[in-house]
Amino acid sequence: MGIISDKDKAQLRKMFADLQHDIKLLYFTNPEAASHDHGHHHEHEDEHNHEHGEHCHYCEATQEILQEVTGLTDGKARLEIYDIKRDAAVAQKYGIDKIPATVFLGEDDKDFGIRFFGIPSGYEFATLVEDIVDLSKGSNRLTSAAKAAIEKVDRDIHIQVFITPTCPYCPKAARMGHQLAMENEHIRADVIEAIEFPDLANSYGVYGVPKTVINGNVEFEGAVPEKDFVNYVLEANNKAR
Numbered sequence: 001m002g003i004i005s006d007k008d009k010a011q012l013r014k015m016f017a018d019l020q021h022d023i024k025l026l027y028f029t030n031p032e033a034a035s036h037d038h039g040h041h042h043e044h045e046d047e048h049n050h051e052h053g054e055h056c057h058y059c060e061a062t063q064e065i066l067q068e069v070t071g072l073t074d075g076k077a078r079l080e081i082y083d084i085k086r087d088a089a090v091a092q093k094y095g096i097d098k099i100p101a102t103v104f105l106g107e108d109d110k111d112f113g114i115r116f117f118g119i120p121s122g123y124e125f126a127t128l129v130e131d132i133v134d135l136s137k138g139s140n141r142l143t144s145a146a147k148a149a150i151e152k153v154d155r156d157i158h159i160q161v162f163i164t165p166t167c168p169y170c171p172k173a174a175r176m177g178h179q180l181a182m183e184n185e186h187i188r189a190d191v192i193e194a195i196e197f198p199d200l201a202n203s204y205g206v207y208g209v210p211k212t213v214i215n216g217n218v219e220f221e222g223a224v225p226e227k228d229f230v231n232y233v234l235e236a237n238n239k240a241r
Helices: 006-015 047-051 059-070 088-093 122-137 144-150 170-183 198-203 226-239
Strands: 023-029 077-083 101-105 111-117 157-163 187-193 211-214 218-221
Touching: 006 122, 023 059, 023 088, 023 122, 059 077, 059 122, 101 122, 111 122, 111 170, 122 170, 122 187, 144 170, 144 226, 157 170, 157 226, 170 187, 170 226, 211 226, 218 226
Parallel strands: 023 077, 111 187, 157 187
Antiparallel strands: 023 101, 101 111, 157 211, 211 218
């Protein structure tokens, strides 16, 4: 039996019925290190080992979710699976330094800088699904005002949105980051499951989610309105000058 229920599969097929362009999801894992224990993940485990795939508690489950979801897209979203160690050159090309990691590529393998680190489960399942829809349709849900404002970004911007699967407000922040990355080639947006990467989360003082860090020098908590999120990005862009 799969992870996704038959009822949800039927709903997803409807959502994916009008996908347009072929897209790709690149999944980075380490098959040798995937844990068969789907139980509790201890927050204080050594993240360095986790980053480089010496143990990966959620790698198998993440792969299953991605396989099931892409399998419902009638071939529009293809999944490619890479070993972070054996395929180190590919991981380096896409800036992947920890697993599980998913890279979203648009039509013609266009890299918009959209990344998801961790398992896209719980509330974050919606982020995965909506990213696929947006990329295949070649559009997003940002307002015209936000699109006009984000055009001004002319420096490299790295957005990191820390989330957990049980946080109902997190997908709004996650999706905002990913949509802004779609809109401007200078922006890369990583969504990071905080419990799976505790050392990284702790280094940015993540005590509540969603927490967003931009270029390491602009940060805020909560699922803020679109206009505020854009203004934080513009602030980081000005600091980068």
